[in-house]
């Protein structure tokens with residue numbers, strides 16, 4: 001009976017939990033927090049948000065995503081990762097987060113997007129797929145790097161979506177300021193690299209001044225904590241938004257803040273905006 005449950009993935013997870021018990025506890029807490037949120041209700045809220053906030057036809061975009069051949073390709077690719085012969089890391093954005101990013105980019109139609117934390121390209125490919133459907137826009141990604149035996153960073157990025165993409169390998173602490181200085185103003189920033197409070201906060205503080213007024217600040221893992229001590233603290237994304245008077249909404253584990261009220265570059269925030 002146990003044999004049926006102990007497939008290759010579960011054995012890997014079990015070994016990991018024994019090697020890193022704290023991480024296993026943090027994962028369990030995150031799972032428990034997310035289990036209290038209905039992904040389907042949040043999906044419907046997101047679809048309504050896209051219509052209200054961007055004047056987009058949210059239901060039509062959701063339908064488009066369901067029919068998009070890229071989605072099917074991606075799901076097959078996700079399943080094939082389990083058969084990968086070399087080492088690979090877990091951490092690819094889940095179904096909800098991938099769809100949400102696609103819908104957000106389709107509705108907001110950003111021209112210049114920056115994201116951190118690519119891993120094998122799960123969330124980046126969804127941003128790229130949406131830019132492709134928009135017919136405009138570029139994505140600039142930063143990723144720390146990988147073991148050479150792992151899947152490549154573009155494992156989840158089909159060849160026909162790569163022309164809108166630049167990937168910088170390096171630590172975002174070093175690469176993000178340089179990239180943002182080169183780009184000047186950006187329309188959207190998405191964080192999915194190191195989810196410690198300090199690093200998330202640093203990335204938001206660094207990217208926010210470059211967002212155009214009304215640009216989007218997005219973050220994965222807004223219910224997670226990187227250490228046991230951080231479990232007792234508010235996640236860095238809502239904390240940043242509150243501090244800067246950024247209006248934000250959360251959909252499952254994704255946070256979306258709007259720089260509405262920003263007047264120009266710099267931390268010029270309309271503090272009368274109600275956070276949350």
Ligand SMILES: C[S@@+](CC[C@H](N)C(=O)[O-])C[C@H]1O[C@@H](n2cnc3c(N)ncnc32)[C@H](O)[C@@H]1O
Pocket residue numbers: 091092093116117118119120121122123124142143144145170171172173192193194
């Ligand atoms: C949660 S995974 C990203 C998942 C990815 N967005 C997806 O949907 O498949 C986090 C990634 O961030 C990268 N990372 C961690 N710290 C980083 C840093 N300081 N700068 C850039 N990338 C970093 C890791 O190497 C890892 O690939």
